[in-house]
Amino acid sequence: MPAIWDLPDFDSHEAVHVFEDRATGLKAVIAVHSTHLGPAAGGTRFWHYADSQSAITDALRLSRGMSFKNAMAGLPAGGGKAVILANPSRSKPAEMLDAFARAVDSLGGRYVTAQDVGMSEADMVHLSKTTAHVAGLPDQGGDPGPYTARGVYLGVKAAAKHVFGTDDMRDAHVAIQGVGSVGGGLARYLAQQGAKLTLADVDAHRAAALAEELGGVAVAADAIMDVEADIFSPCALGAILTEETVAGLKVRAVAGGANNQLAKGGEGRMLADRGILYAPDYVINAGGIINVLRHIDGADDAEINRRIDAIPGRLSEIWKESDASGSTPAEVADKMAQKLIGR
Known part of the structure; x- marks a missing residue:
């Protein structure tokens, strides 16, 4: 395995901490990408990795993403990420969570953790008994899904305005991939505005039920990217925009x-x-992290909503610069974020 700073995803990270607790079986990585704007904030992922290098790579990549997301959301927070290497049985005993909480606490507040894949709200509550450096607790805003959904809805409207000259969503056709907390919330917002909806989810029954409720159409999960629509809204798994799928978008x-x-x-x-206009994902989906990190500077509901309301304006700024410079929206967003974190 190469040295950490020789890995492709190492991006001048401030620190990469590796923890092992033999008594509890804990193996974890905490990557601190930037604390330029505040404590490095980002969730903990509990995942069974093929090897330890894959876990480190994930932490490096995700922590950099959190630096960019938090900066572009206007938050007083840097970027960090933790991964716990799950064993094949994916058991998560309380003693191991305690050991991880001690690891977080040992960084003295330079890293603030939160919920991510494989970690529940109950796990966050458990961690908070040992360390104060936990965000997204039940008394700190609750489920981030509705906040993410609202931000994505505002971003979809902004995309419509940039492409079609209006953010009136009446009769606009939106194909939504994934109708869980975020995609389902987005669908409801759009239905209220009279949009035409095509929905898909790996849980076909959930998609069909929501389509019936909102007057939309449900299609198979593997067919949603072939739908001819005005806007495609991916709200499920990542890495869905490949060379093949982009070529087939309508x-x-x-x-x-x-x-x-x-x-x-x-x-x-x-x-x-x-x-095809692209809304950089970490800009449009920032509503959830805006809510989760409210305790960092004591933001109230009015301030949370103000920050989410700023998402469409930020996207419009990115698109205008992209149109003027010829750089892609993703390239423009990355450059903006890098400048914000002093890189």
Whole structure:
């Protein structure tokens, strides 16, 4: 395994901490990408990795993403990420969580953790008994999904205005991939505005039920990216924009809540070359983290809503610069974020 700073995803990270507690079986990585704007904030992922290098790579990549997301959301927070290497049985005993909480606490507040894949709200409450450096607790705003959904809805409207000259969503056709907390919330917002909806989810029954409720149409999960629509909104898994899928899109814009939508990065140029507007994922889906990190500077509901309301303006700024410079929206967003974190 190469040295950490020789890995492709190492991006002048301030610190990469590796923890092992033999008594509890804990193996974890905490990557601190930047504390330029405040404590490095980002969730903890509990995942069974093929090897330890994959876990480190994930922490490096995700922590950099959190630096960019928090900066572009206007938050007083840097970027960090933790991964706990799950064993094949994916058991998560309380003693191991205690050991991880001690690891977080040992960083003295330079890293603030939160919920992510494989970690529940109850796990966050458990961690908070040992360390104060936990965000997104039940008394700190609750479920981030509705906040993410509202931000994505405002971003979809902004995309419509940029492409079609109006953010009136009446009769606009939006194809939504994934109708969980975020995608389902987005669908309800759009239905209230009279949009035409095509929905898909790996849980076909959930998609069908929501389509019936909102007067939309449900299609198979593997067919949603083939739908001819005005806007495609990915709100499920990441890395869904590949060379193959981008070539097959029949939409004018991609604007959704999924993380890491571009499979390899170059798909951003492919979208631009096809005349498809792209909303950088970490900008449009920032509503959830805006809510989760409210305790960092004591933001109240009014301030949280103000920050979410700023998402469409930030996207418009990115698109205008992209149009003027010829850089893709993803490239423009990255440059803006890098400047904000002093890179």
